[in-house]
Amino acid sequence: MVEDRKLAVLRAxxxxxxxxxxxxxxxxxxxxxxxxxxxATVRNDMAALEEEGLIAQPHTSAxxxxxxxxxxxxxxxxxxxxxxxxxxxxAISGFLEGAHDLDDVVQRSVRLLAQLTQQVAxxxxxTLSKSTIRHVELVALSTTRLLAVLxxxxxxxxxxxxxxxxxxxxxxxGELRVKINTAAAGERIxxxxxxxxxxxxxxxxxxxxxxxxxxxxxxxxxxxxRSDERVVVGGTANLARFGDNxxxxxxxxxxxxxxHVVLLKLLGHATSSSHVTVxxxxxxxxxxxxSTSVVATGYGATDDxxxxxxxxxxxxxxxxxxxxxxxxxxxxxxxILDES
Amino acid sequence: MVEDRKLAVLRAxxxxxxxxxxxxxxxxxxxxxxxxxxxATVRNDMAALEEEGLIAQPHTSAxxxxxxxxxxxxxxxxxxxxxxxxxxxxAISGFLEGAHDLDDVVQRSVRLLAQLTQQVAxxxxxTLSKSTIRHVELVALSTTRLLAVLxxxxxxxxxxxxxxxxxxxxxxxGELRVKINTAAAGERIxxxxxxxxxxxxxxxxxxxxxxxxxxxxxxxxxxxxRSDERVVVGGTANLARFGDNxxxxxxxxxxxxxxHVVLLKLLGHATSSSHVTVxxxxxxxxxxxxSTSVVATGYGATDDxxxxxxxxxxxxxxxxxxxxxxxxxxxxxxxILDES
DNA sequence: ACTTGGCACTCGATCCGCTGGAGTGCCAAG
DNA sequence: CTTGGCACTCCAGCGGATCGAGTGCCAAGT
Numbered sequence: 001m002v003e004d005r006k007l008a009v010l011r012a013x014x015x016x017x018x019x020x021x022x023x024x025x026x027x028x029x030x031x032x033x034x035x036x037x038x039x040a041t042v043r044n045d046m047a048a049l050e051e052e053g054l055i056a057q058p059h060t061s062a063x064x065x066x067x068x069x070x071x072x073x074x075x076x077x078x079x080x081x082x083x084x085x086x087x088x089x090x091a092i093s094g095f096l097e098g099a100h101d102l103d104d105v106v107q108r109s110v111r112l113l114a115q116l117t118q119q120v121a122x123x124x125x126x127t128l129s130k131s132t133i134r135h136v137e138l139v140a141l142s143t144t145r146l147l148a149v150l151x152x153x154x155x156x157x158x159x160x161x162x163x164x165x166x167x168x169x170x171x172x173x174g175e176l177r178v179k180i181n182t183a184a185a186g187e188r189i190x191x192x193x194x195x196x197x198x199x200x201x202x203x204x205x206x207x208x209x210x211x212x213x214x215x216x217x218x219x220x221x222x223x224x225x226r227s228d229e230r231v232v233v234g235g236t237a238n239l240a241r242f243g244d245n246x247x248x249x250x251x252x253x254x255x256x257x258x259x260h261v262v263l264l265k266l267l268g269h270a271t272s273s274s275h276v277t278v279x280x281x282x283x284x285x286x287x288x289x290x291s292t293s294v295v296a297t298g299y300g301a302t303d304d305x306x307x308x309x310x311x312x313x314x315x316x317x318x319x320x321x322x323x324x325x326x327x328x329x330x331x332x333x334x335x336i337l338d339e340s
Numbered sequence: 341m342v343e344d345r346k347l348a349v350l351r352a353x354x355x356x357x358x359x360x361x362x363x364x365x366x367x368x369x370x371x372x373x374x375x376x377x378x379x380a381t382v383r384n385d386m387a388a389l390e391e392e393g394l395i396a397q398p399h400t401s402a403x404x405x406x407x408x409x410x411x412x413x414x415x416x417x418x419x420x421x422x423x424x425x426x427x428x429x430x431a432i433s434g435f436l437e438g439a440h441d442l443d444d445v446v447q448r449s450v451r452l453l454a455q456l457t458q459q460v461a462x463x464x465x466x467t468l469s470k471s472t473i474r475h476v477e478l479v480a481l482s483t484t485r486l487l488a489v490l491x492x493x494x495x496x497x498x499x500x501x502x503x504x505x506x507x508x509x510x511x512x513x514g515e516l517r518v519k520i521n522t523a524a525a526g527e528r529i530x531x532x533x534x535x536x537x538x539x540x541x542x543x544x545x546x547x548x549x550x551x552x553x554x555x556x557x558x559x560x561x562x563x564x565x566r567s568d569e570r571v572v573v574g575g576t577a578n579l580a581r582f583g584d585n586x587x588x589x590x591x592x593x594x595x596x597x598x599x600h601v602v603l604l605k606l607l608g609h610a611t612s613s614s615h616v617t618v619x620x621x622x623x624x625x626x627x628x629x630x631s632t633s634v635v636a637t638g639y640g641a642t643d644d645x646x647x648x649x650x651x652x653x654x655x656x657x658x659x660x661x662x663x664x665x666x667x668x669x670x671x672x673x674x675x676i677l678d679e680s
Numbered sequence: 681a682c683t684t685g686g687c688a689c690t691c692g693a694t695c696c697g698c699t700g701g702a703g704t705g706c707c708a709a710g
Numbered sequence: 711c712t713t714g715g716c717a718c719t720c721c722a723g724c725g726g727a728t729c730g731a732g733t734g735c736c737a738a739g740t
Contacts, residue, residue, distance in 0.1 A: 002711080023703090025702065025703050025704085026703075026704085027702080027703075028702095037712075037713090038712070038713055038714075039703095039713090040712075040713050040714070040715090041711085041712055041713070043703090043704070043705075044705095044711090044712085046704090047704090047705080057703090057704085059719090059720065059721070060703085060704075060718095060719055060720060060721090061701095061702070061703050061704060061718085061719050061720045061721070062702080062703070062704090062720085062721075063702080063703065063704095100500065100501050101499060101500065101501060103499075134479060134481075135477075135479045137475075137477045137479075137489065139474060139475040139477075139491050141474075147491065147495075149477065149489060149491065149497065151479050151487065151489065155487075155501075157489060157497060157499050159441060159443075159497050160440070160441065161440050161441060161495075234598065235598070236576065236594050236597065236598060237591065237594040237595040237597075237598050239594060240586070240590070240591040240594060240595075246580070246586060250580070251577070251580040254576050254577040254579060254580060255577040255580075257576065257577075258574070258575070258576060258577050342681095342682080363732090365731065365732050365733085366732075366733080367731080367732075368731095377683075377684090378683070378684050378685075379684090379685095379732095380683075380684050380685070380686090381682080381683055381684070383732090383733070383734075384682090384683085384734095386733090387733090387734080397732090397733085398692095399690090399691065399692065400689095400690055400691060400692090400732090400733075401689085401690045401691045401692070401730095401731070401732050401733060402691085402692075402731080402732070402733090403731080403732065403733095
C-alpha cells in the first residue's frame with residue numbers, strides 16, 4: 001500500500017534524524033532501512049510528505065528533516081509505546097525505594113529521569129491544594145514570634161514565621177495548638193481555611209485577637225501560591241548534547257530553567273497520571289523555546305494527579321524512549337507516594 | 341618608578357582583558373589608559389611581565405592575556421576593595437528584608453548574588469553541626485511509622501521518617517516527645533547525640549526499645565552528612581556569557597553544578613565571614629574547571645562562620661566587583677540571620 | 681639607564697574562487 | 711506505480727592570497 005510506505009518513510013526519517021542529527025537523504029534512507037524500493041521512489045514519497053508539511057529541507061540540495069508537524073504525526077500515529085526492560089524496571093524501583101523522605105523521592109526521581117532520558121528532567125512537588133493536613137506544629141521563637149510548621153499528607157512540610165502582636169504564654173500556645181489541630185487535621189488545604197476561620201469566634205474575646213492573627217498567617221501560608229511553585233530540575237549537563245547552536249537553543253533553555261514559574265507553564269497543568277502529554281516546539285507556551293519539546297505526565301492517584309513531572313529537550317529527541325521513561329518513573333513515584 | 345609602571349601595565353591588561361575578552365596589545369593599551377609612555381616602552385614592560393609568568397600570548401603575533409598567576413597577583417596586590425554604592429546597599433537590604441523564612445533568605449541571596457555579579461551564584465545552607473536544636477516534633481504517620489521534624493536555631497527544618505518495630509500509643513508518643521525535647525532542646529547537634537543516648541536507660545525496660553529506636557533514628561538524621569550538603573545554585577543562565585568555547589568551559593561547569601558534593605568542594609570550607617577567598621583557575625580542586633575561578637566567603641557570626649556563599653565564573657572575571665558583591669551579600673545575610 | 685621611533689617579521693583571520701559530492705526534481709521507459 | 715538516468719543546485723571544504731594587528735629588536739635620543 002502506497003500510503004503505508006509513505007508513513008514508513010516518515011518514521012524512518014524521524015528515527016534517522018534523531019539518531020544522527022543530520023538531514024537525511026533518499027539514498028541513505030533505503031540503505032539503512034529495509035524499505036524494499038529504490039531511492040527514486042522514496043524521493044517521490046518525500047515530495048508528497050513535504051507537500052503535506054511533515055518534512056522540510058534546510059536548503060535546496062540537502063536531505064530532509066521532520067517539521068514540528070512531522071514529529072507530531074510521528075508521536076500521535078507512529079509511536080508504539082515502548083516498554084521498559086525488566087532490568088530497567090528493577091533499576092528504577094530499586095533506586096526509588098531507597099528514599100525515606102519526600103525530598104528524597106523528588107530528588108531521586110529527577111536524577112533518574114535525567115539519566116534515563118539523557119535530558120533535562122523536571123519534577124514538581126505535590127500540589128498543596130490537593131494535600132490534606134496531617135499536623136500543625138507551633139514552635140515559639142520568642143514571646144512574640146512563632147514558627148508554624150505544616151505537615152501534609154504527601155509528606156511535604158511547609159513552614160512560616162508568624163509575628164504575633166501580643167505576648168504568648170506557653171499555655172495559650174498549647175491551647176492554640178490543640179484547637180488548630182482538631183479543626184484542621186485531615187482537612188484539605190482549601191477546606192481548612194474555612195474550619196480555621198471559625199476558631200476565633202469560639203474563644204473568649206481576650207485571646208480571640210491572638211487566634212485570628214495566627215489563623216490568618218496559617219491560612220496565608222496555605223494559600224501562598226509561591227510554595228505551590230516548588231520545582232526541581234536535574235540533568236542540566238545534558239544540555240551540552242543539544243548541539244552547537246548555543247544562542248538559539250541552550251541560552252533560552254537555561255533562562256527558562258532559572259524561572260520556576262516559566263517551568264511550570266512549560267510543564268502544563270497536572271493531567272491524569274495515565275496519560276503522557278507531548279508538546280512539540282512551537283506548540284509550547286514560550287516563543288524562545290520554539291525548538292524545544294516537553295514530555296510530561298501527572299503522578300499520584302490515577303484519576304486526580306497530585307502534580308507533574310517530565311523532561312525537556314530539543315524537538316529532535318527520542319520521543320518513544322522519553323515517553324516510556326516518563327511514564328515509568330511517574331508510575332513508580334505514584335506507588336511510592338501511595339504507600340506512605 | 342619603573343617597577344610601579346610595570347604593575348600599572350599588568351592592572352591595565354587585566355582590566356582590559358576582562359572587559360573585552362580579547363588579547364590586548366601595546367598600542368590599544370596606551371590608547372585606553374593614561375600611561376604616559378609610548379607603546380614601545382609598554383612592550384618592554386610586557387616582555388618583562390611575560391618573563392615573570394604573569395602574562396602570556398596565545399600565539400606569536402597576538403596581544404597578551406593574564407595568566408592565572410597574573411590574576412592572582414592582581415587580586416592580592418592590585419585590588420582595592422570596591423565599596424558598594426548607597427543605592428546598591430539599599431537594593432540589597434531591601435531585597436533581603438522581604439524574606440520571612442530561611443528558605444526564602446537563601447533563595448533570595450542566590451538570586452541577588454547572581455544578579456549583582458552576572459555570574460553563577462552558590463549559597464550553602466547553614467551547616468547543621470553549628471546549629472542548636474530548638475524543637476523536635478514527632479508526628480505519627482501510622483502506628484509503626486512516625487515523622488520526626490527537627491527545628492533548628494538557624495531556621496532550618498529537617499525531617500526524617502522513622503520505622504518503629506513496636507506499636508506506638510498516643511501516650512507513649514507524647515512521653516517521647518517531652519523527654520526528647522527536654523534532653524535535646526538548646527543543645528548543639530553534636531552534643532545532642534550524647535544527651536539523647538542516655539534516654540533509653542532512664543525509662544522502664546518495656547519502652548526502652550522504642551526509645552532507642554527513635555533516638556537512634558534521630559541521631560542518624562542529625563549526623564547525616566547528606567543534609568549538610570544542601571546547596572542552592574542560581575544564575576545558571578549567566579553561563580551563556582562565558583563565551584564560545586563550549587566544551588572547555590561550559591560543559592564541565594554544568595556538570596559540576598549538578599553535583600552538589602563537587603560544589604561544596606569548590607566553595608571550600610567555611611572561613612571567617614570577614615575574609616573573602618579567591619581561587620583562581622588551577623588553584624581549585626577540580627581539574628576540569630581549570631579555567632574557572634571561585635570567589636567565596638563565610639556568613640553568619642563573624643568569628644565562627646555558619647556556612648559559605650560565593651560566585652563561580654571564568655578566570656577572566658571582574659574580581660573586585662565580585663568580591664565586593666560577595667562580601668556585601670554575606671554581611672547582610674549574616675545580620676538577617678542574627679535577628680531571627 | 682630609560683625611552684622611543686623605526687622596521688622587518690610572524691601569524692591568525694578573512695576573503696575568494698574552485699571543486700567534489702550529496703541530494704534533488706523530472707522524465708521517459710518498464 | 712516504480713525505476714534508472716540525467717541535468718541541476720548548492721553547501722562544505724580546501725588552498726592561496728591578502729590584510730593587519732602585534733611583536734621583538736635595534737639604534738638613536740634624552
